[in-house]
Amino acid sequence: MPPSEYPLEGDSVPARHDRAHMHQIGEVAERVGLSLRTVRHYDEAGLVVPSGRTAGGFRLYTDYDIDRLALIKRVKSLGFTLEEMRELLGLRDRLVSTATTAPEYCVLLDRLEGYATAATERCESLRKQLMHADAFADTLRREVERYGHGSPGEP
Amino acid sequence: MPPSEYPLEGDSVPARHDRAHMHQIGEVAERVGLSLRTVRHYDEAGLVVPSGRTAGGFRLYTDYDIDRLALIKRVKSLGFTLEEMRELLGLRDRLVSTATTAPEYCVLLDRLEGYATAATERCESLRKQLMHADAFADTLRREVERYGHGSPGEP
DNA sequence: TTGCTCCTCACGTCACGTGAGGTGGC
DNA sequence: TTGCTCCTCACGTCACGTGAGGTGGC
Numbered sequence: 001m002p003p004s005e006y007p008l009e010g011d012s013v014p015a016r017h018d019r020a021h022m023h024q025i026g027e028v029a030e031r032v033g034l035s036l037r038t039v040r041h042y043d044e045a046g047l048v049v050p051s052g053r054t055a056g057g058f059r060l061y062t063d064y065d066i067d068r069l070a071l072i073k074r075v076k077s078l079g080f081t082l083e084e085m086r087e088l089l090g091l092r093d094r095l096v097s098t099a100t101t102a103p104e105y106c107v108l109l110d111r112l113e114g115y116a117t118a119a120t121e122r123c124e125s126l127r128k129q130l131m132h133a134d135a136f137a138d139t140l141r142r143e144v145e146r147y148g149h150g151s152p153g154e155p
Numbered sequence: 156m157p158p159s160e161y162p163l164e165g166d167s168v169p170a171r172h173d174r175a176h177m178h179q180i181g182e183v184a185e186r187v188g189l190s191l192r193t194v195r196h197y198d199e200a201g202l203v204v205p206s207g208r209t210a211g212g213f214r215l216y217t218d219y220d221i222d223r224l225a226l227i228k229r230v231k232s233l234g235f236t237l238e239e240m241r242e243l244l245g246l247r248d249r250l251v252s253t254a255t256t257a258p259e260y261c262v263l264l265d266r267l268e269g270y271a272t273a274a275t276e277r278c279e280s281l282r283k284q285l286m287h288a289d290a291f292a293d294t295l296r297r298e299v300e301r302y303g304h305g306s307p308g309e310p
Numbered sequence: 311t312t313g314c315t316c317c318t319c320a321c322g323t324c325a326c327g328t329g330a331g332g333t334g335g336c
Numbered sequence: 337t338t339g340c341t342c343c344t345c346a347c348g349t350c351a352c353g354t355g356a357g358g359t360g361g362c
Contacts, residue, residue, distance in 0.1 A: 116295035
């Protein structure tokens with residue numbers, strides 16, 4: 001099937017972003033496991049702006065967009081703000097871009113290193129939190145066990 | 156030193172809660188590692204209400220209060236709402252109380268079991284999140300390494 | 311009396327949730 | 337034409353942050 005069989009939606013859908021390979025927000029949200037509101041919010045925040053829109057205004061996401069949303073969902077627990085995530089993803093895009101000049105590259109790399117360090121620290125913090133959470137969950141289960149026998153009205 | 160040397164603050168400080176063994180919010184926040192605002196917010200939310208107040212209105216926390224705040228801080232990552240944490244801590248208090256009747260006891264135990272299950276599930280969820288976060292942090296460090304050599308302007 | 315600590319409003323923020331009312335598209 | 341999906345306001349919520357202006361207490 002040649003691409004000519006799939007009419008493009010004018011300027012709103014860039015070349016190579018064939019409508020047949022783009023997805024509406026409902027399907028995207030379902031696949032990634034985020035709410036419709038969250039996906040729209042990430043658009044409003046400039047974090048993941050859909051690569052296209054239909055003539056009627058429906059958001060259209062590419063597989064690349066979906067991968068971004070999935071990545072964000074996976075690392076959300078690191079606690080970066082949406083603004084920080086936006087910068088981080090932007091940095092990585094521009095570092096692989098051939099249009100980046102050498103002095104700019106050094107600045108980008110420096111900022112990326114900052115995020116790498118922060119991410120590592122937050123992982124350690126999360127690990128401690130998880131240890132405490134595990135201990136607490138264990139305590140609760142033991143309490144249920146203990147109180148389950150010998151309740152005040154039981155024989 | 157007999158207790159009579161430490162005058163009580165009228166009704167605002169219960170018996171056995173000697174002023175000498177109570178702590179102002181600044182010391183409490185510092186020791187537990189929460190902001191002043193957060194400790195006040197937990198008071199407003201009825202989550203940890205200070206056991207006393209000075210005549211001038213200063214909050215006074217017992218060691219028991221501090222332990223509660225510390226517990227809450229440790230398990231905050233489980234993502235329970237303040238209202239849920241309030242109920243959970245209340246349940247545990249009433250289960251050890253001798254004033255609890257048998258039918259009430261069963262209801263409390265049932266709700267505690269619900270929290271134990273929820274806590275366990277959230278731990279598993281947190282564990283998955285941490286695995287993804289670790290992988291992402293690792294990816295970032297590798298990217299810094301890779302891009303650090305062979306930047307466009309380097310020899 | 312001087313600091314330092316604490317107090318209560320009260321508005322701001324961040325990441326969404328939740329309708330209300332309306333339209334797109336197979 | 338009928339549904340189902342999507343749209344944009346716009347206000348609500350949760351857990352605090354952040355001053356403003358005032359007072360307590362050693």
